[in-house]
Amino acid sequence: MAATESRVGPVARAVLQQCLHARLQVKPAEPGSEAEWVEIQRGLIIYVCFFKGASEEIIPQMVNTLMHVKLSETEGGKYVSVLDLPGNILIIPQATLGGKLKGRRMQYHSNIEKEMGLDLYSQFVIQCEQELAANTKCAEVGTVLRHGTYGNRQVLKVDTNGPFTHMIEF
C-alpha cells in the first residue's frame, strides 16, 4: 500500500445493467419546449456515483475496467466486453447509489460535493467516449455512447433480455 493511501472505502460505485434498448430523458419538458431524450440499442447501462475523496486520478481505471469487463453476451452465449460485442453505452449519473441506510431513511453524507461530482462525471463520460472512438470494431459498426444530464431526474425506460445486474466499486 502506498504511503499516501488513506482511503477507508470506495471512491466510486457503478451499477451495470445490460439492455436491448434504453431511452433516457436528458432535458425535461418546459413551457414551449418538449422533453429531450437520448436512446441506445443493445448495450450496457452504467449508473455511476462518486464519493468524497474521489479525484480525477480514478477515472482512467474506472473507464478501463468498465469498458473491458466481460459481461456482454454474444449470440453464441460467450461473454465479452461491451467494446468487443460491440455494444452501445448509456451512462447515467445516479447519486442515490451513494446512499447509506440510517434507520428508515437513506443518507448521502458520503457523496461527493455537487461541483466536483459534475467534474468527475464529465471526465468519466469524455474518457469513455475516447475509448469507444479508439475502438475499430465499434467505429465500424457505429456504436454510440449516450449519457444523462448530471443533477437531473433520470427518467428512464429499459428493455432487457436479462439485466444481469452487477456492482463494481473503485
Next chain:
Amino acid sequence: MAATESRVGPVARAVLQQCLHARLQVKPAEPGSEAEWVEIQRGLIIYVCFFKGASEEIIPQMVNTLMHVKLSETEGGKYVSVLDLPGNILIIPQATLGGKLKGRRMQYHSNIEKEMGLDLYSQFVIQCEQELAANTKCAEVGTVLRHGTYGNRQVLKVDTNGPFTHMIEF
C-alpha cells in the same frame, strides 16, 4: 458484537429501483407454450442476491428494512415506504449482484449455493407477501407483489420516472 459473530462481509445485497411499470418473464417460451410474464404498476423493484453464510435469520431484518425504507416519492414530493405509498413490489433474483471483479471477468465464488439460495429467496418472497398482506393501506388499494423465477434469465422491461437506484447490504 456477539461472540457468535463471525461475518466478514455482507450476507445479502439488494439493489432497489423505483418504477412506473415493470414486466418480467417468469417462464420462457417453449415449443407449444408462450412465455409467461408478471407485471406491476407503480412501485419498487428489488433485485436480491445472497452470499455464502446467509441463513434464514437474516430474512426478517431484510424484509423489515426493504418494506419500510422511505424511498418512494409521493405526488407531493415526500418520500415514504413502498407500503405507505402504497406501491407494488417486484422481486427479482439476481445472482450476478454477488459478482466480484477478477481481472476482466466477474467471479461468483461468494455467492450462496444454489439450493440454499432458492430457499432463502422463497422465504424472502413469502415474508414480503405477508408484510404486504398485513398492511391495511395496501389491502385497500389492492397493491400486488410479483416475483421472478429463481435460476431463470430475468427478461425485464422497466419504465421509470427516475430509477433512483439504491444499494443496501445486510
